[in-house]
Amino acid sequence: MEGMSDAHRTDVTTAVEQLAWTMARKMLQLEPDAGPRSDLPDADVRQMWLAALTSLLAIRDSAEVLAASAALSAAQRGADYPAIGDAAGMTRQGARRKWPGLAGLSDERQRKLRWWSRRGDQFIQCVRAVLATSEEGPRLAALRERLDDIEQSSPAQRIDAFDMALVDAHTVAVGAPAPAGPTAERASGLLAALTADAYAAMSSHSSLVVREDLVCGTDGCPSEPIVELWRPDFGDRPVPACREHAVEALRQPATRIVAAHQPDVALSVFAEAHPAH
Ligand SMILES: [Zn+2]
Numbered sequence: 001m002e003g004m005s006d007a008h009r010t011d012v013t014t015a016v017e018q019l020a021w022t023m024a025r026k027m028l029q030l031e032p033d034a035g036p037r038s039d040l041p042d043a044d045v046r047q048m049w050l051a052a053l054t055s056l057l058a059i060r061d062s063a064e065v066l067a068a069s070a071a072l073s074a075a076q077r078g079a080d081y082p083a084i085g086d087a088a089g090m091t092r093q094g095a096r097r098k099w100p101g102l103a104g105l106s107d108e109r110q111r112k113l114r115w116w117s118r119r120g121d122q123f124i125q126c127v128r129a130v131l132a133t134s135e136e137g138p139r140l141a142a143l144r145e146r147l148d149d150i151e152q153s154s155p156a157q158r159i160d161a162f163d164m165a166l167v168d169a170h171t172v173a174v175g176a177p178a179p180a181g182p183t184a185e186r187a188s189g190l191l192a193a194l195t196a197d198a199y200a201a202m203s204s205h206s207s208l209v210v211r212e213d214l215v216c217g218t219d220g221c222p223s224e225p226i227v228e229l230w231r232p233d234f235g236d237r238p239v240p241a242c243r244e245h246a247v248e249a250l251r252q253p254a255t256r257i258v259a260a261h262q263p264d265v266a267l268s269v270f271a272e273a274h275p276a277h
Contacts, residue, residue: 016059023058024051068099075102076109108202112159115201119194120162124150126191127169133184139175143168170195174230174256185253186274192256193270196227201263216242227269228259247273 004012025034028051036045071084079087081103085095096103116123124147131144146165153161173192216225217239225240229249238258241249249255250273260266 016056020052020055020059023055024048027051027054071095071099071102072105075105078106109159111202112162115198116159116162119198123165123169123194123198126187126194127165129187130172130184130191133181133187134172139168139172143172166195166198170199170258174258189250189256189274190270192258193266196257196260196266197263200260200266214240216240216245218242218245221245226261226265227257229255230258231255243269243272250274 021035025032028034028047030048034048036048067088071079071088074084074087081092081095084099084102085092088095088098090098127143127147131140131147134140143165146161146168149161150158150165169191173188173195214225215221216223217229218241221242221244223242223244225242227241227246228238229241229246230238231249231252231254246257246269250257250270257266257270260269
């Protein structure tokens with residue numbers, strides 16, 4: 001491994017050895033200063049070394065898990081495979097085999113940060129409007145908790161808190177019963193459009209969402225679908241819709257945008273269907 005001197009390596013070995021014996025003594029419920037002394041019976045010393053062996057392998061397993069997590073966090077902040085391989089003392093290909101899926105995470109994180117800096121305030125306002133106008137239930141309670149999490153989290157953790165809030169917001173916006181009254185209806189519809197837009201803007205796989213065979217769900221319409229809509233009477237399956245038919249459908253109560261094929265599309269379609277007063 002690059003970047004670690006022999007002296008530091010010796011320090012690591014000493015620290016790991018101390019940790020292993022601390023754990024071994026805990027496993028055997030021994031005094032804090034107990035160790036494999038030569039005046040002890042062989043059977044006792046044997047137990048100590050076996051416990052030390054168990055501890056050392058547990059430390060190795062934990063280090064593997066923590067190393068994977070460190071590689072992930074580094075990748076999210078811009079480390080590429082050559083840099084991760086360098087730090088891990090392996091080739092770029094070796095690092096990719098050991099921790100696949102880390103390429104592009106930095107881009108995804110940047111996309112998330114960009115979306116939240118553009119839309120974060122609107123999202124939070126919209127969640128508050130839904131919380132204020134909808135009937136209380138377990139889904140809303142979960143979403144309320146997420147808002148608290150966002151407000152209490154450190155800047156470094158905020159992206160994760162936002163991710164969780166999006167999942168809950170999507171569940172509320174799509175699964176909640178049709179809200180009573182136009183204000184509640186508008187808030188829920190906008191929340192659905194916002195979450196659809198967030199996923200369209202953040203996902204690195206948005207191109208995979210667009211299937212070649214997809215056409216507008218309205219009979220005989222030849223136009224290209226740009227969003228997917230859901231209404232309680234559709235059952236489980238969202239229906240693809242072109243812009244014109246999406247706007248028309250969204251003017252019906254309880255219709256929601258559940259996915260968008262491009263960023264910004266969900267919000268512009270929603271705004272056309274529900275012009276601000
Ligand atoms: Zn159409």
